[in-house]
Amino acid sequence: MNRRISLLALIGLAGVATYVAAQRTAPTPIVRQAPAPPPANLTPEELANIRVYEAANRSVVHITTSTVQYDPTFGLPIEGEGAGSGAILDRQGHIITNQHVIDGAREIKVALTNDRMYDATLVGEDAEYDIAVLKIDPKGEELTPLPLGRSDNLRVGQKAYALGNPFGLDHTLTCGVVSSLNRSLPSRVKGAIMDGMVQTDAAMNPGNSGGPLLNTSAEMIGMCVAIRSSVGQNSGVGFAIPIDRIRRFVPELIENGKIVRAYHGIVVLEESSRGLRIAKLSKNGPAERAGLRAFRVLEHRRREGPIVYRVKELDKDYADYILAIDGQAVSTHPEFLERMDGYQPGDRVVFTVLRDGQQVRVPVTLGAA
Incomplete structure (x- = not known):
């Protein structure tokens, strides 16, 4: 459906x-009279x-x-x-x-x-x-x-x-x-x-x-x-x-x-054919502390002649793809929200993610929002 x-x-x-x-x-x-009995010719419906x-x-x-x-x-x-x-x-x-x-x-x-x-x-x-x-x-x-x-x-x-x-x-x-x-x-x-x-x-x-x-x-x-x-x-x-x-x-x-809602610390998700890719996590939130991975920023230096530039690049390949929550498959953002809606603060939730081509199970203890 x-x-x-x-x-x-x-x-x-x-x-x-x-x-x-x-x-x-x-x-x-207002004093109301008791309703009269229904007519005898009414249908069962x-x-x-x-x-x-x-x-x-x-x-x-x-x-x-x-x-x-x-x-x-x-x-x-x-x-x-x-x-x-x-x-x-x-x-x-x-x-x-x-x-x-x-x-x-x-x-x-x-x-x-x-x-x-x-x-x-x-x-x-x-x-x-x-x-x-x-x-x-x-x-x-x-x-x-x-x-x-x-x-x-x-x-x-x-x-x-x-x-x-x-x-x-x-x-x-x-x-x-x-x-x-x-x-x-x-x-x-x-x-x-x-x-x-x-x-x-x-x-x-x-x-x-x-x-x-x-x-x-x-x-x-x-x-x-x-x-x-x-x-x-x-x-x-x-x-x-x-x-x-x-x-x-x-x-x-x-x-x-x-x-009081359960707090997981997953801020931004992107839908893809491989799963729900984690784009952003709350700093020091439950998901980050548990080891889930989101996009990361890589910084390096690039020299052009006498000038050295500091360059930042977004490494999307580092991020995990969420495949399932406690064994229940998720592929869309509404499905993710629906699955997480059933948890309470303090619950332990196991995320199955795709990381570097391998499926990994990451347990996360939820906080309170």
């Missing part, structure tokens, strides 16, 4: 349309859709933010607003959403399905993976956490549901399928890759960011993050962060406020 895709635009789904008239300002909850919506709806929240930016010419403050979605993690009030939904926000508010509005605080965030954890004080409110499923057993073709607040239209359900797996997208952090993404044709639009992608058991299997579009609206190609990644990093965000 070709994991590289051409994107006209990768658009974060946070946002709200200007025609949304009603703002959630009243703290008094329709009944399944209804069950998913009714099971998950109370666990999905509407997030609104206010920001202040400053005019670059006169330095005057310019207020802005944003919106997105989120999912309730636990009864203590932790909520997960996309980092780009709350990025730069000076105020964050969360609205539940009963229209109660809460102030939210930022607990932890990571821009590279586009994950953030918020917290509200439920003040006696009985919160309904959203069950978390798995993403390692997803299959192309299985049903998928996106539940969120597109264009500020809260608690909107759209249906589709898992269209593909293990897609790679450019991260909002320059040079980083978001790999392992779930592709779906369940409609997503601005405002869906941070909302759940669900399976037929109303379990969260991903977090809606981006669409492929040239106009900023749904084109049938949406992407979600796999829930296994979220499950892995959320405890760290709650405990530390950030994700």
